[in-house]
Amino acid sequence: MKLGIVGLGLIGGSLGLDLRDRGFEVLGVSRRQSTCDLAVAMGVADRASLDLSLLAEADLIFICTPIAKIAPTIEQLIPYLRPETIITDVGSVKAPIVSDCAALWDNFVGGHPMAGTANSGVEAAERNLFQGATYVITPTEKTSVAALNKVKDLACSLGSSVIITAPTVHDRAVAWISHLPVMVSAGLISAVTAETDSQALKLAISLASSGFRDTSRVGGGNPELGLMMAQYNREELLRSMKQYRHNLDRFIELIEAENWQALEDILKSTRAKRPDFL
């Protein structure tokens, strides 16, 4: 089986390294010749090109571009493909992508390998990035079972645990554990830096330690990623933010009312429930 990868960054590059190690021939496409050259030199791809026509030979293609480019890339690919070619993606939001891409190509299977590092670009690609990670695959009722099984087998071969679920369930879950935390954390940085008491702000800056560092970490990350989450998972993110605001309002009410017993009960419950997520 020949595999194609469009977008040779951290995820595409790491997929290429692992899939070549497992004996597949890997064909890569990037927008830059220097990335193509580096990908071949690093062993990410057997051959790489700026031209999507290289993937005419591929049996299964991973689209590893930024989310906004996934459907447009598939549109550009279609003229070169045989109808039996399978396309999958690695985007971190699923419902809108699956809806757009399945309309373009019957053999499309949505996917989201939940792995990454703080680095980006093909030079950041690493072997075994997906080992032990969760790989979510999001078929719909119309997805071909044969195509789904091919993507699943590849994900398993990377050492990932595969979860198969609906695109909307995926998006709701990642809103809670990935997208909402970015907004909650960015809100903390925004709020403290808006303090107008300059003496207190200066002291806050010098006293901040691990508690502030951890709570603010994801809110101080890549703005393009935060923006992408809000744009592509807007509805689920808003739903989770409103539920969160409701919980925050409840905390404020209890502290205003000095209802310490109820506040303690909540804090005991958050301590008890957090380990489920770790």
Add this chain to the structure above:
Amino acid sequence: MKLGIVGLGLIGGSLGLDLRDRGFEVLGVSRRQSTCDLAVAMGVADRASLDLSLLAEADLIFICTPIAKIAPTIEQLIPYLRPETIITDVGSVKAPIVSDCAALWDNFVGGHPMAGTANSGVEAAERNLFQGATYVITPTEKTSVAALNKVKDLACSLGSSVIITAPTVHDRAVAWISHLPVMVSAGLISAVTAETDSQALKLAISLASSGFRDTSRVGGGNPELGLMMAQYNREELLRSMKQYRHNLDRFIELIEAENWQALEDILKSTRAKRPDFL
């Protein structure tokens, strides 16, 4: 100079180890005989007793009890003390403590060594815990300069950087960087665990990784500590929570309005400002 320590836990015990290393005679008081015995065996104190009268000999006394016990302990100590004895505390909120304790004892100086570990009890005491930490001292206009300087010299001898500021400035700053993050983080755990879509909740639990782990860490901590922050720093915590809610509401508005440029500007600014706090 003889030093007294009331409350031989992590902080009191670690103070005792360092201060004895620096040549001071240390007298400890605890509520439990087993703690007194362990403190002497570990080198935390030269002598230790259940009885506050032991501290009649002390020139300077650290009150290292839970916040609620600081003023009551001073009241019980007073019958044994000479007027020139200096009392300081290590509580993590300052305005209410300084106000109560300065009314009880002229030579009171509020303090907050910002150090700790995840452990508690005298058995968790460690040498050099305060090395490189910030030690905030919060005098008022009425605080004796001689008493302030003695506390400051001891804090410096521990290797801490000393910051001298007003109790209210301290409390406003710690609301931002320590107490608000606990509520923001606990709110996240409360909100996600209230999800009624059981399929999405189950998937969220299995997908949660480092982003959720870090953002939820302080909200899943000791409930007594979170409660204490809310009780003793209520006014400043509420002020910071309301400012935070305002910022969160702004995020929700922008996402609802699909005002991506404004959201991106905020996320760029949170990325740019966070390093100031690290």
